[in-house]
Amino acid sequence: MSDLQIKDAVKSYGNVDVLHNINLDIESGEFVVLVGPSGCGKSTLLRMISGLEDISGGEMFIDGELVNDVDAAKRGIAMVFQSYALFPHMTVAENMGFSLKLAKAHKSEINEKVRRAAEILQLEKLLERKPSQLSGGQKQRVAIGRAIVRNPKVFLFDEPLSNLDAELRIEMRAELIQLHKQLKTTMIYVTHDQVEAMTLADKMVVLEGGQVQQVGKPLELYDDPSNMFVAGFVGTPRMNFLPAEVVDVSNTTSTLRFAAENGAPEVVLPMTDGKLAIGSKVSVGIRPDHLHFSPAQSGDLAIPIDVAFVEELGDLTYVYVDTKAGTRLSSQKKDGRHNHGTTGYAVADTTSMFIFDADGHRVRA
Amino acid sequence: MTDAIASPSALASNRRKIKVPSLWTVLKWIAAISVAVVALFPLWWMFSVVFAEAGVPVAVNPRLYPTSFTDGFAKIWEVFEETGYLRAYYVSIMYTILTIAGVLLISSMAAFEFALFDFPGKNALFAVVMLSLMVPLAVTLIPTYLLVAQLGWVNTMQGLVVPGLASAFGLFMMTQFMQSIPKETLEAGRLEGANHFQLYWYIALPLSKNALITLAILTFMKTWGNFIWPLVVSNTREVYTVSQVINQFNSPFSHTTVDVVMTANFLAAIPPILFFVFFQRWIIEGVQMSGSKG
Numbered sequence: 058m059s060d061l062q063i064k065d066a067v068k069s070y071g072n073v074d075v076l077h078n079i080n081l082d083i084e085s086g087e088f089v090v091l092v093g094p095s096g097c098g099k100s101t102l103l104r105m106i107s108g109l110e111d112i113s114g115g116e117m118f119i120d121g122e123l124v125n126d127v128d129a130a131k132r133g134i135a136m137v138f139q140s141y142a143l144f145p146h147m148t149v150a151e152n153m154g155f156s157l158k159l160a161k162a163h164k165s166e167i168n169e170k171v172r173r174a175a176e177i178l179q180l181e182k183l184l185e186r187k188p189s190q191l192s193g194g195q196k197q198r199v200a201i202g203r204a205i206v207r208n209p210k211v212f213l214f215d216e217p218l219s220n221l222d223a224e225l226r227i228e229m230r231a232e233l234i235q236l237h238k239q240l241k242t243t244m245i246y247v248t249h250d251q252v253e254a255m256t257l258a259d260k261m262v263v264l265e266g267g268q269v270q271q272v273g274k275p276l277e278l279y280d281d282p283s284n285m286f287v288a289g290f291v292g293t294p295r296m297n298f299l300p301a302e303v304v305d306v307s308n309t310t311s312t313l314r315f316a317a318e319n320g321a322p323e324v325v326l327p328m329t330d331g332k333l334a335i336g337s338k339v340s341v342g343i344r345p346d347h348l349h350f351s352p353a354q355s356g357d358l359a360i361p362i363d364v365a366f367v368e369e370l371g372d373l374t375y376v377y378v379d380t381k382a383g384t385r386l387s388s389q390k391k392d393g394r395h396n397h398g399t400t401g402y403a404v405a406d407t408t409s410m411f412i413f414d415a416d417g418h419r420v421r422a
Numbered sequence: 423m424t425d426a427i428a429s430p431s432a433l434a435s436n437r438r439k440i441k442v443p444s445l446w447t448v449l450k451w452i453a454a455i456s457v458a459v460v461a462l463f464p465l466w467w468m469f470s471v472v473f474a475e476a477g478v479p480v481a482v483n484p485r486l487y488p489t490s491f492t493d494g495f496a497k498i499w500e501v502f503e504e505t506g507y508l509r510a511y512y513v514s515i516m517y518t519i520l521t522i523a524g525v526l527l528i529s530s531m532a533a534f535e536f537a538l539f540d541f542p543g544k545n546a547l548f549a550v551v552m553l554s555l556m557v558p559l560a561v562t563l564i565p566t567y568l569l570v571a572q573l574g575w576v577n578t579m580q581g582l583v584v585p586g587l588a589s590a591f592g593l594f595m596m597t598q599f600m601q602s603i604p605k606e607t608l609e610a611g612r613l614e615g616a617n618h619f620q621l622y623w624y625i626a627l628p629l630s631k632n633a634l635i636t637l638a639i640l641t642f643m644k645t646w647g648n649f650i651w652p653l654v655v656s657n658t659r660e661v662y663t664v665s666q667v668i669n670q671f672n673s674p675f676s677h678t679t680v681d682v683v684m685t686a687n688f689l690a691a692i693p694p695i696l697f698f699v700f701f702q703r704w705i706i707e708g709v710q711m712s713g714s715k716g
C-alpha cells in the first residue's frame with residue numbers, strides 16, 4: 058500500500074509535448090482509473106509511473122520518496138500489459154515466480170507464494186502450462202498473478218481487458234473489484250471504456266490532449282462535469298449539446314436563444330449576474346435521460362424535432378431525433394414504448410441543463 | 423440378381439482403395455531415391471575402399487562392398503599412428519566447439535542490443551557490420567594474419583579461434599530473429615526486477631533458441647570444413663586441424679596408396695556424419711528458417 062504524487066509532470070518526445078503539467082494525488086489503497094480517448098497519453102502516463110519512460114519534467118513521489126531517477130526494476134511497481142506480455146518460454150508457475158527467482162528467494166518460498174496467488178486467481182490447475190496453451194482470460198489472470206506474487210507497492214493496468222470478449226470482460230471486471238478489496242493495494246488502471254472506468258474507479262481521472270481534464274469520483278464527474286469534454290465523455294449515450302446565444306441578462310437570470318432552430322426557442326435560466334454576457338455564444342448540455350420526446354409543447358424548453366429512429370430495448374427506449382437545424386439529439390425513456398408518431402418536441406427542464414462557454418468551460422449558476 | 427450386378431462395381435471400388443500411386447508420386451520417389459543414391463554412393467565407396475583387402479589396387483579391381491575388415495582397421499590404425507590424427511581431431515573439435523560457443527555468445531549479445539535497444543550510432547554501426555559481409559575472404563586474410571601474428575597468436579588455439587568469433591552473418595541472423603521479440607516482454611521482465619544482463623539471459627536468449635541452434639549448425643559446417651585459415655595460421659603439427667592432415671596425404675610426392683588416403687578422408691567425414699545424424703531434426707528446421715529469414 059503506497060501513495061503516489063505527481064507534480065507538474067511533463068513528457069515530450071523530441072519537441073512534441075505529449076503530456077502537459079500533470080498533477081495527480083493518489084492515496085494509498087485507491088483504485089484510480091485513467092480514461093480518455095485514444096492517443097490522449099494514458100499509456101504514456103502509466104509508463105512514466107512505472108519507470109519504463111523517463112519523466113521530461115516535474116516530479117513523482119512514491120510514499121513521499123522522489124522516484125524520478127529510480128530504475129523501473131527498483132520501483133516496486135507491477136504492470137499488467139494489454140498484450141499480457143507473459144514470458145512464452147516459461148510455464149505459468151515460472152512466469153509468476155520470475156521476480157522472486159530474480160530476487161534469489163528460496164524455492165519453497167517461491168512455490169508457496171505462487172500457489173497462494175494461483176489460488177486467488179483459480180489458476181491452480183494451469184501452473185504447468187505454457188502461455189500458448191491458455192485462453193485470453195487465463196493469460197490475463199496469469200499476468201495479474203505475476204503481479205500479485207511480488208506484492209508490489211502499486212499495480213498498473215494498461216487496458217487489461219480490451220482483448221477479451223464482452224462477457225468475459227464483465228466477469229473480469231467483477232474479479233478485479235474483488236481483488237482490490239482483498240489486496241487493498243493501490244491500483245492505477247487505464248481504459249478508454251468509460252463504463253469500465255465508472256464501475257471500477259474510486260477516483261476517475263479524465264485525460265484529453267495530454268492534460269488532466271477533471272479528477273473525482275465517477276458520479277461527481279457525471280453529475281458535475283467541469284468542462285464540455287468531460288460532460289461528453291462520461292455517460293452513455295453522450296450528452297446532447299445545443300449551440301445557443303445569450304440574448305438577455307438580468308440579476309438572477311439569463312435568457313438563451315437557440316437561434317438556428319425553428320421559431321428560435323428561448324429558455325430562461327437561473328444565473329448569477331455577470332457570469333454570462335449578452336451576445337456570447339454558449340453550448341447547452343442535456344443528458345439523454347433528461348431530454349424527453351413529447352408530442353406537444355411543454356417544459357422549460359421545447360424544440361421542434363423530427364424523429365430519426367428509435368431503439369427499443371424493452372426496459373429502455375432511445376429516441377433519436379433531429380432538430381430543424383439538423384442537430385441529432387438522443388433522448389431516453391425509462392417506461393413505456395415509443396408510439397407517438399414522427400414529429401413533436403424535445404423538451405427539457407432548466408434544472409437539468411449544463412451551460413458551457415465558447416471555450417468549453419462549464420458556467421455554473 | 424442384384425448382387426451379380428453390384429459385385430463387379432464393388433470390386434472396382436475396393437481396388438480403388440488400394441490406391442495406385444499417381445505418376446507424379448512415382449516420379450517424385452524416383453527423384454528422391456536418385457538424389458539419395460548420388461549422395462550416399464561416395465560415402466559407401468569410401469567405406470568399401472577403406473575396408474578393402476590391402477594391396478589389391480581398387481582402380482584395377484573395383485568392388486562395391488567391403489572385403490576385409492581387419493585390413494580396414496589396420497589402415498585406420500596406421501593413419502592414427504603415423505599422422506597425429508588424434509591430435510588433429512582434438513584440435514578440430516576444440517576449434518569447432520570454441521568457435522560455435524563464441525559465435526553464439528557474441529552474436530546473441532550484440533544482436534540483443536541491436537534488435538531491442540536504441541543507442542547512438544546504432545544504424546551506422548549495423549550498416550558497417552553488414553557491409554563487411556560483402557568483403558571477400560581474400561581481402562581480409564592477410565591483414566587478419568598480420569594482426570594475429572602481431573599478437574603472437576600464430577600456431578595457437580586462440581589464433582585459430584578468435585578471428586572467427588565476430589560473425590557478421592551471425593549478428594545479422596540473430597538480430598533479425600530478436601527483432602520479433604515484443605518490446606513489452608522485455609519491459610515486463612524489467613518491471614519484474616531483471617537487470618540488463620538478466621533480460622538477455624532469462625528472456626532474450628531462451629526465446630531465441632531456434633535461431634541459436636540454426637546458427638550453431640551453420641557455424642559447425644563452416645568451421646569443421648574450414649581449410650584456408652588453419653592453413654595460414656597453424657604451421658606446426660601441434661595445431662594442425664583434420665583438414666590440414668588430410669591435405670598432407672594429398673601432397674603430390676606422398677607415397678601412400680589411395681586406400682590410405684581414403685582412410686584419412688573417411689575418418690574426417692565421421693564427425694560431421696554423426697553430427698548430422700544426431701541433429702537432423704534441427705538441421706532441417708534450421709535450414710528452413712535461415713532460408714525464409716534470408
Ligand SMILES: Nc1ncnc2c1ncn2[C@@H]1O[C@H](COP(=O)(O)OP(=O)(O)OP(=O)(O)O)[C@@H](O)[C@H]1O
Binds near residue numbers: 094097098102
Ligand atoms: N515513442 C513515441 N514517440 C513519439 N510520440 C509518441 C511515442 N509514444 C507515444 N507517442 C504519442 O503520444 C501520444 C499518447 O500516446 P499514448 O500511447 O499514451 O496514448 P493512449 O492514451 O494510451 O492511447 P490508446 O488508448 O490508443 O492506447 C500519442 O499521440 C502518441 O502518438
Ligand SMILES: [Mg+2]
Binds near residue numbers: 100215
Ligand atoms: Mg494506450
